[in-house]
Amino acid sequence: DIQMTQSPSLLSASVGDRVTINCKASQNINKYLNWYQQKLGEAPKLLIYNTNNLQTGIPSRFSGSGSGTDYTLTISSLQPEDFGTYFCFQHNSWPYTFGAGTKLELK
Amino acid sequence: AVQLVESGGGLVQPGKSLKLSCSASGFTFSSYGMHWIRQAPGKGLDWVAYISSSSGTVYADAVKERFTISRDNAKNTLYLQLNSLKSEDTAIYYCARKWTVDYWGQGVMVTVSS
Numbered sequence: 001d002i003q004m005t006q007s008p009s010l011l012s013a014s015v016g017d018r019v020t021i022n023c024k025a026s027q028n029i030n031k032y033l034n035w036y037q038q039k040l041g042e043a044p045k046l047l048i049y050n051t052n053n054l055q056t057g058i059p060s061r062f063s064g065s066g067s068g069t070d071y072t073l074t075i076s077s078l079q080p081e082d083f084g085t086y087f088c089f090q091h092n093s094w095p096y097t098f099g100a101g102t103k104l105e106l107k
Numbered sequence: 108a109v110q111l112v113e114s115g116g117g118l119v120q121p122g123k124s125l126k127l128s129c130s131a132s133g134f135t136f137s138s139y140g141m142h143w144i145r146q147a148p149g150k151g152l153d154w155v156a157y158i159s160s161s162s163g164t165v166y167a168d169a170v171k172e173r174f175t176i177s178r179d180n181a182k183n184t185l186y187l188q189l190n191s192l193k194s195e196d197t198a199i200y201y202c203a204r205k206w207t208v209d210y211w212g213q214g215v216m217v218t219v220s221s
Binding site: 032034042043044045046049050055087089091094095096097098099100101 | 157165168201213
């Protein structure tokens with residue numbers, strides 16, 4: 001199984017900050033990497049698919065990059081509605097696997 | 108708009124069975140693969156099973172031989188049959204669309220406890 005190591009697990013930031021979240025796969029996942037945002041009591045929402053493609057309706061302050069085993073989600077200027085938990089997800093090979101999550105909280 | 112609505116959850120004793128449903132609307136259900144993904148209370152996400160548009164299936168090792176994913180395209184509904192349930196199966200179960208997992212339902216809670 002492909003292990004997804006996500007860091008940091010907790011991130012404290014302020015409105016307007018630029019933040020990055022990282023995900024490292026245990027093997028090459030060929031850019032088949034998605035990022036999701038989850039708020040308390042809600043289902044995850046797709047932000048970025050296949051490394052760097054912005055899902056319809058998602059603000060352009062979200063962006064993704066990476067290749068091989070290393071991937072990054074960047075929020076260019078944090079907004080109040082961006083706080084929550086972020087998960088990476090690989091869909092390159094079965095079984096599909098998620099990162100453990102990054103909780104983004106208000107500093 | 109794409110809508111996925113899960114149902115069928117509840118409290119069940121260890122060793123018993125339960126069947127979850129996911130009603131789909133807003134897209135051509137028969138053309139898409141579908142997933143079940145679960146989240147234990149306060150924990151991360153675990154992929155459970157996938158069924159393709161042609162009904163090929165894949166399972167996580169933790170549920171293989173116990174869970175069965177199926178679909179009824181005439182009813183636009185996805186199912187997950189959960190057998191031989193264990194306490195560690197306690198989770199919110201989400202259905203999600205497409206092999207790339209784009210849209211998710213709101214989830215249904217399954218609690219396995221005596």
